[in-house]
Structures are given as C-alpha cells and as structure tokens.
Amino acid sequence: MESQEPFSEIKNLVCDYCWDTVFSTESFRTICTTSAEQAYTTRPWIESAQKCNFCRLLRQDLLAGTNKPFSLSAPEEAFVVHLRFMRDDKGLELRMHTPTSLVRHGYIVCAAEDDVSALHIITREVVPPKNTNLCFFHALKCIKDCARHDKCPELVPAVLPTRVLDCSDPAQVRLVISDPAAREYYTTLSYVWGEDQPYRTTAGNINVYSTLIEERFIPKTVQDAIIVTHELGIRYLWVDSFCIMQDLDEDKAQEIAKIRAYYSQSFLTIVAVGTEHVSDGFLHEHPKWSRNPILLPFRCPDGPIGSMRLYKQFEEVLPHKATEARAWCLEERILSPRCLLFCSHAVQYECLTTHTNINGSSMWLWSNFPMKLPVVATVPVSDPSELNKASWNRILADYTLCKLTKSKDKLVAFAGIAEFFHGLWPESRYVAGLWTHLFPEALLWTTIEGVAQTRYRAPSWSWAAIDGEIGASIIIQARRVLCDVKRCENGLKWEGNLYSEVTSGLLVIETGIMPAIWNTVRFQSIRSKVVIFSVLINFRKSEKSKEK
Template structure:
C-alpha cells in the first residue's frame, strides 16, 4: 500500500497584539482507501532556535517562581498598555475598611484604613471549604492589627500574601481576615462593599485549584495528560538548521478547559461573583496560570492552544464589570437588544444557580454585587428577590431540569416564585418577540433582611395579582389540565364533532423539586406566545392563607383544549403569590 503524506503549518491567531491561538501542524495521509487529516497545536521553549517562528510556549507549571511572576506582570503590563477596552486601575483610590499589609510576608498584619486611606491593593477569591479557626473576630482585631503570626494563616492566605508581595503590591484583601466574622453588622456593611472592593482592586488572585483554604495554590501543576511529541522544526533563517517543536496531540485543543472546569472555584457561588466583578484576575488553575481581563482569557507566558484563548466554558459569559456603560431601559430598547441583554442575565443565573453556598441564607447575597451592576445597566430595573420587574413574565418562567431536581430546602430563603427558593440549577425560558400577558400584577412586596443589602437576602416577598387559573392534576410525572367549559364551535374546530379529552396532557411540564406531587394543582397562565402558538405558565398549589398560592413547577403547552381567544375570557382571580 502506497502512502502519501503532506505536512503543512497553519499560522497563529491574534486579537490585536495578543496571540490567542497557537500555530497548528496539519498532516494529511492518503492511501488507496482514502485520506485522513490530523491537526494539532505546536509550541517550543523560549530559548529554542525556532522560538521566533513557533510562537506558542509550554504551560507554566511552577507557580511559586519569580520567572512565573515576571511573565504574569508582563501580561498585566501588555493589558494595561494595549487594551483600550480594559479600564485602567486608579492608583490612588480608597482602600477597603481593612486590608492585610504584606510588606513582610512572614509577619503580615491587618491594616485598619479608617475608610479614608488612598492606595492600591489586591483581592483574593478562593474556596473556604472548611472552617477557618483563626479568622478575624472582635476579640483578636487588635492583636491582628499588630501582627498575624504566619502559622495562624491557612496556606491559601499565605500563598496570596507571597504573590501580593512578589508582584510588588503592599495590600491584600481577604474576606476571612478583612471582615469581622462574628459581627453581623460588620458583615452586612462589608459585604455591601464587595462589588467596589473587587472592581477597584489592581487585580484579583483566584485560587482556582484549591478545595479548601488550608490547601494553598502555589504547588506545581502536573504535566498534561495529552500525548506530546518532540519533533524537529526546520528554521527558515538558518540553512539546514533545526529547532525543536512539541506537537500536542489534543485534536480539539480543549485539554485546559476540560481540566479547569472541574476546579473547585467553579463550584462555589461567591467565586462567580468575585470573578465577574474583577476587571483583571490571575487564576491559578489545575493546569497553569491564566489571566482574565475584558478582552482576553489566556494562559500566561503565551502558552496558548486554541483560537478563543483558552476560554473556560462555564465562564464564557459576555460580561463586563464596568459600571459606566450607557444606561438603558429594556422596555424601550429595540427588541433584539433587549433579548441579548436579558440572555446575559439568564446565562449568569444558569451558571450561578448550579453552585453551592455554605450558608443557607447566602443564596441571594452571593449574587447581590452582580445584581447591583445590572440595576445600573437597567436604569429602571427593580429587583424582586432575584427577578427583575422589567422582565417579570420572562423571569417567572425559570425551570429546573426534571432529572436534576433536588429536595426543597427547609426554611424560608426566597418566595416560591424565585429561583433562589430551590437548590437546583435553573434554566431560563427562551425570549419570545410577541407575548400576550394573561395576568395582571397589582402590587409586589419584598422585605429585605438588611437595608444595607438592597439586592441581598429577603425575609418575605409576595406578588399580588389577578390571575387566570385552570384546574389540573399531576399524575404519572405529567401534568393534566381540567379544561373549563368549551363552546361548541371550538369543539367542531378541534375534533370535527368528536368529544374532547376530559383531562388533556400538557406538552411539557417541570416540577421544581423532588417532592411527590400526586394531587390536584392549578395551572397559573402567564402568557400566550402567538408566534410559537404556545401557552406558558406555572404550576401552583394553595398556600396556608385563603387566596394564597405557591409555585411547585412550570409548563409549556400547545393547547388543543381551548381556543386562543378563550384564554382571555377566563375569569380573573385575586391571588397572593408567595
């Protein structure tokens, strides 16, 4: 059998001056049975003779090294000098109430700024994963302001102090030490400042790979599990000279993303907010050191592989933390712009809701900073326990994947109509251009746990509305409606005189939790989507008080059990939705 082998090289990809995609070697093998083509990224070492031609490098694996820090600072400098879309940090800005002075990494201390001191600082985003016995309390605040003995610090804090000092910064903000952990008042006051704290930091250190605070993040990264071949590379500048290239047999160039997606930081709710609020961040991942800004998500040291600069799939969100964008009102904005921006919140919510919180009451609090930024984006955006008044019909129709349901949490955290009332990952409904509302909102009431956190925890909330309700029953994992009386003309139109099904099955229905629901319920009609000929609504059951209803699920249907016009003729009932 005769084989014909062709080898070619693809050029790198750039975004501005940044290389975001490695060169690839393309190998085509033809034989009598046909052809096969292979395409793999290549890289070389910095000092190799072909380094001017093969531009990608190996991943950085030594995290606690001055060389790694130097390359990280170079990446930061390139961002500040070349990225017009990235806001430059203000050098003299207000420091947070408390920061850790890292001048002496072996003997750091808590610096009480008084809220009026100017300077620059770094913030840390990490997973607690365990109790921190030496966190700041009212009883040790004075002691820590003199010095914090190094052995009292968890390894992640010690590593962050080393990075801060080595990067040439003096101050570091860590929540466990810069918030008085046994003071409810101080926690509420400082948590309210978190959006500003992360937005104003010179950069954020993300301890992405650490499962708990005592683990640290500066240990070396293991080599990649993909196959890597060492091959000669013919240099153009030197006749007969060969350098060394490394061919990484990772067909889809997704090794880094697939490894990083399992990093602990992507499982914790607080860490998403901190990531989104940070204009610049260095993420110490399981595979290498990565840099995030408004224009790129890229491995430090030009260790690029794929075109999109090693985008983390779970964080591939079109979001910018700056608050000086043009204000807009989704009611008056063009339809496509409204939908695009609505989906932005939906994508963040989907990512966030699948993450865990240590404290039950933090479900809304840990997204409050991001919500506050949306309130600036949406000039008239009133926030209702996780939903937005301007897109309330859309927001009410969130759903949980039926096979991923979790038990309903005990105790009150949010009203039943809010996604924050469940622990499962939620999915927003699709945006539809033409919807007819089938309810009337009369009033809403939300009581906050603290006025310092207008986008945080709530103690109670309800929607008072005039709603159209249709009796239904949940049976055999499906929803069946009990249609109200139907006129004869509709019967003829739908069945040519045949008798209509007594309890027609709804096309799609989802329960919110794992609790058994073998009983009578109600279908609360939210909207009719004329373009899709689709009815959307919620599954509700009576609450404790008369006229009170609670959500237990949602549905979508292409109803044959009632005409479109007949929906508007249904009686409206005054209800309190809790």
C-alpha cells in the same frame, strides 16, 4: 536566541535510523514546506525504541489505533507512517496515521522561548502556576498591556476596603485598619474555602492580628496570594477570612454589602482556580494535570537545528477548575475588571478585552469564562433596552449552576451583581432576585430537575428558592402574557440593604382563569412557577385575583 540544547543532545533525541530518514535535512524540509502527506517506513520493532522519542511515540500512539496492537505484532515487522505538518494562524500541528488505521493522530507543536525553533514555531508552552520570575514577568506584562485597552478601566488607586492585609513583607503580615481618606492599590483574592479556617479573624483576635499574623495561622492559598501581591509590587490584599470579623453577623453583613466595590475597584483579583481547599495553595503544578511532551528535533528552514515539543491533542487531562463551580467565586470574577487566574495547568489573564495565557500561548484555553461587568452585547438585539435584560438572564443562568456551602447565601452571594444592574435600572425594584420592571415575564423562569430548599431562603415564586439551573420560559417567545401584578414585596434580614438575606415574600397577581389540561408528556421536564400563563389562549379577562 540560542538553542537550549547542544547539537549532540538534540541528535540523541532520536535513533540513527530516524535521524537519517524523517529528521534528515531533505526529508524534514519536505515535510515542513509542503502540504502533502509524506510516507515514512519505520524500522523493524525488534530493535529497541527506548532511546528514541519518535519510535516510542509511534509505538504508544500509532500502533494503538491499528487493528493489530504492538504487543501482537511480529518484532521484525515495519510500518508505513504518513506525516504532515498543518500550519495556520494559531500555530503548527503534526498529524500522523498508518494506512491500516482509521484514526488520525494530531499533536500540538510548540517551542521554548529560548530555542532557535521559536523563530518558526509560534506556539509556546503555557506558564505553569509556580513562584518563578518568568511567571510574574509575564503577569506584569499582561497588566501593562491591559492599561492600553479601550474597554478596560484605568488602573488608579482606590479607597481601601475597611481592613486589608499588609503584604510589604510576606514573612511579617499584619491586618491593617484602613484610613478612609487614603487611596491605594490593592488586590483581592477569590478562592474556595473547602474546609474550616480556624484562625480567621474574630472580635477576640483582631487586635493581635493588627500587630502580626503568625505564618502558621495563614492557610497556604492565602500565603500564596500574599506572595503574588508582593511580587506584583502591591502592598495590600483583601481576603474575606482575615478582613471580615467572622463571628459578628453585623460586621459580615456590612462588609458583604461592599463586595461589589471591593472587587470592581481592586488593582487585580487573584483567582485560585484549581484549588479545592484553602490549605492546598496554588503556586505549584497541580498533580491532576498531565503534561508530558514528546521532545523531538526541529530543522529550521534557515539551517539551525533546534527542538520541538509535541502534546497529544484532545487526550490531555482536563484542567481542574474548582472556583468555576462556586457561587461566591463566580460573582467575584464577574465583578473584577482584571483577574490573574492560577489554573491547575497554567496561569491566565482575564479582563474586559481578553482572556489569554499570560505568555500568549494558544494552548488549552478551554475556560468558559463568565461575562464581565460592565456587560457587553452577547446576542444581537434590535432594541438596545433588551441588551441588559439578555445579559442579566445569561449571568443568572450561569450563577444558578453554581454551588453554595450555606444555602441561605443564595441571594447574598449574588448581591454585588444585583447592585450593578440596579444602577442600570434605577426605576425598578429588586425583590427576592427579580426585577419588577420585567414582570410578569420574569415570573416565567423554569428549571430542569431543580430541587426546592426545605429551609426558607426565598418565596416560592423566586428562582432563589430552587437549587438548579434556571432560564427564561419558552412561553415568553410564543405568547403574550396578560395579567397585572398588584403587589410584590419581601422582608429582609438587614433592613436598608436591598440585596441582603430574604425572610419573607408576597406576590399578588390579577388575571383571568379558564379550565385547561396540563400536558404532562410535553412539559414533564419543565416546572413553571406560574403555570396559568402557559394556557392563556382565547383569553377572557375577569375580575379575579390569585395570591401565590
């Protein structure tokens, strides 16, 4: 392993004064090998700091936290700075402060892989989302490591979706009608449309696309997904806009019903996390992400001199995560056993076992990644049968935070997840987003600042009728619910598809009723759809029924 920069270039990162003080052999080793703070006196500010990265760092950050900003400081004044390296299993951190400041500045310390300092600094910079050999080398390594995970499914060829894109030559892409008997590897794409796609597949152009889809007709995000698929050594890619005939409702209904199979059986799902529009693409560093490290010398304990890269903690621009706010994308990510995430700041890998930057860097892993299917225990439960219920509630709460371009897709975009849980609860019925075996408690969902849709998409007793986050009622934990559900049903746009768009719904319950006063102060932020259950105290059963 050799340093990226020769000695002269490393020395020129700082001024002679800093080189002979902080970065001298004795001083730097003392800072590195002791846990105590080391005091350092800066040089007078009248001397230029433009050519010294360390002086510039002090001017920009440390003096900003004092009661006398640099712009008002006497140019001949010097400052005392306290330095300290903090080391743990996550990596190395440099902390600095002045005696006059209450603010302690922290910096993540990382090293390039080919720098001699990498032997002593375990943290690496993240791999940016660019079309490079380094990116795909690490991505393939993650996939190879995933094959050894006990919890992750085996990588095996699967039945291809009805239609796929042939990516064997990224410059000559065509639409392929799959052979139902064939077993092949394929990737899937999860992304935000964000705008119209005028060249999506229709009944009028499907024959032309089966010969060739001209590059000018393929949006940049899809082009990038084609490149990723090809670089991973996979031939086929499934993308909704090209693999579903977008002008035929029947074809869309049939293909959407297969979403769970498509994503759960794919080799890998490519997720364009930081891309808001399909025309943007994702194989490039995002302009909204600020990544400006401070490069400084690093004297290794065993003698060689390398460099270290400092990133200010907590003050970097947060990565942009467009897909995390979209309902369709959440379902696709939950259903996918393996995801390659092209974030605005880095490329990450996610499976049933891990969520990591592809090169193992610990930097900026902020993503609140969703639960994967099959579900795993996230809360301690004494009764194993409660596990799936808790998992369903968590996924549902995450889903209802997401947005949809078309309101009518509220239940449709959740169909794949519902189908999975139906396999866990085969004796139950799925009705407008609710499970009958969880009645009547399932009717006690609540929402905070939810908005009911004016266009019908679900009955009023279903959470799907509301836009906004929903959760289980607190009443479930405090009261025993006493009622009988006599009748529950819904009409479906596509008969035979239990998870398709809902056209009507009916619920009949039987319970006792009694006079009560609604406490608007206590419950003003909670809108329960079955209010009568919250006042079942001193219950007296009677032969009355109520239809909602």
